[in-house]
Amino acid sequence: MRAVQITEFGGPEVLRLTDLPDPVPGPGELLVEVDSAGVNYADTHTVENSYLSRATLPLVPGAEVAGRTPQGRRVVALSGSGGYAEKAVVPEALTHDLPDSITDGQALALIVQGLTGWHLLRTVGRLAPGESVVVHAAAGGTGSLAVQLAKEYGAGRVIATASTKEKRDLALELGADVAVDSDPEGLTERLIEANGGHRTDLVLEMTGGPVFDASLAALAPFGRLVTYGMASRTPATPVAPARLMARSHAVIGFWLVHCVRRPGMFHEPLDDLLAMTSAGRLRPLLGAVHPLADAARAHEDLRARRTTGKLVLDVRA
Template identity: 55%
Template sequence: MRAVQLTEFGGPEVVAVRDVPDPRPGPGRLLVHVSRAGVNYADSLLRENAYLGATALPLIPGGEVVGRTEDGRRVAAMMTAGGYAERAVVPEHQAFAVPDELDDVAAVALLAQGLTAWWLIHRTAGVTPGDSVVVHAGAGGVGSLAVQLARNAGAGRVIATASTPEKRELVRSLGADATVDPATEDLTAALRAANEGRPVDVVLEMIGGRVTGQSIDALAPFGRLAFYGMASLVEPDAVSPRALQRQSATVSGFWLMHAFARPDLLARAYADLAAQVVGGELRIVSGGEFPMSEVREVHAALRGRRTTGKVVLDPSR
């Protein structure tokens, strides 16, 4: 079969489409004929051997697919690797039934990005009605869904950061009440100003560097910051527990991999997200469907932050 295979670590130039042996499912695994494979920022980190877990070569990247099983069931599924391919083997407990009304892009968007946004809103940060919520990188795959899920959860005010006027316009169309350029020098003051002069209750943060510290400083008493990524590749300054005590603030981390220990909850979360899309309560922002043969260009655009919404690969091209 055709697949994207890494044989060395590096920039976009190291990803290449090759002919590789078909995967063979073992016990508890499903073989999926892939119609679309999701592309995530984490894939670029894995390509550079900079992701949270250890990476061994050779490797077929890609952690999410939608397609059909051997017996004809339509599923969306997640795995640690192997998605950028015509066929993929996935753990059975990480495969979710896809309603017929849900298109392939939406089905994939609700996996790593949708489930992360859902978990951040409903579990890690615990957004409650009336909360003010800041979503960093609001035009991205997770951010564009988190803005809407925060609104659907009853947030009193949703503030999104985005790096260009076009992206800020997009997040406003998704329901953000205010937008902020994350490059603003005094981000703490800008976030509070966007919240009508008040500190904020919740921050969903995936940029790192100074953005993390200045976002913590913007928190209200009992505020919560959920850290789930570091797109800038710059470590934030250390957080002082004493400083958190002064604010009665909470800083937490989230990695979706740990949520797979709760397969029943993830299945319910996926079904909830799918129902919101089908019901018109949740809009999927498509970042484009690209031939798998253009994977290098896709990775370069993703890492250069030139994409919005969900980007997918078509393994048939």
């Protein structure tokens, strides 16, 4: 089968198309004939071995696939790795059947980014009706869905951040009440101004570094900052407990891995997201679709912040 494999860690240049033997499923696993594979920002960390879990070589990246089982079931699944290939082995427990009303691209947008947005707002962020929400990278895969979900779940004001006017306009189109420049310089003041001069209740933050620092400074008493990424690859300033106590702030980490095997935290939220999409209440934002051989280009675009929405590899191309 054709697959994109890495045999050394590094940047996009280490992603190479090759031929590999078909994978063989073990107990509790399914073989999926992959039609489309999702590309996540976390994949760029995996390829350079800088993510939360350590990778081993050789490796076929790709944590999510859409396709069919040999029995003809159309599914979307979390693969952990091995997704950038014509065939992938996936855990049966993390495989979800797809209705005909959902495209592969929509399903891939929902299984990681959609679930992440759902849990950021409901499980860890605990959004209450009327609260203000800051969504960073609001034109990206997770951010574009989180903007819509925040409105769906009763946020009083959704404040989007993005790096370009085009991305900010897109966030407004998706339902954000206001969109501001994501440049860390002056970001705290822009967030407070965008919230009518008031500090914010909930921030969804995946950049790290100075954006994390500016976001924490913009929180209201009892405000929560949920950190779920480190896209800048720059560490934030360490947070002293006394600083949190002084303003009754909370900093909460989130990693979707801790949800997927817990009862009620994978299939049920995914059903909710799929139903909202089928009903037209949620619009997964699809970005570029690249052929499998162009996986390196997809990674280059992600790291250069040239993308919006969900990136997909068309494995059949």
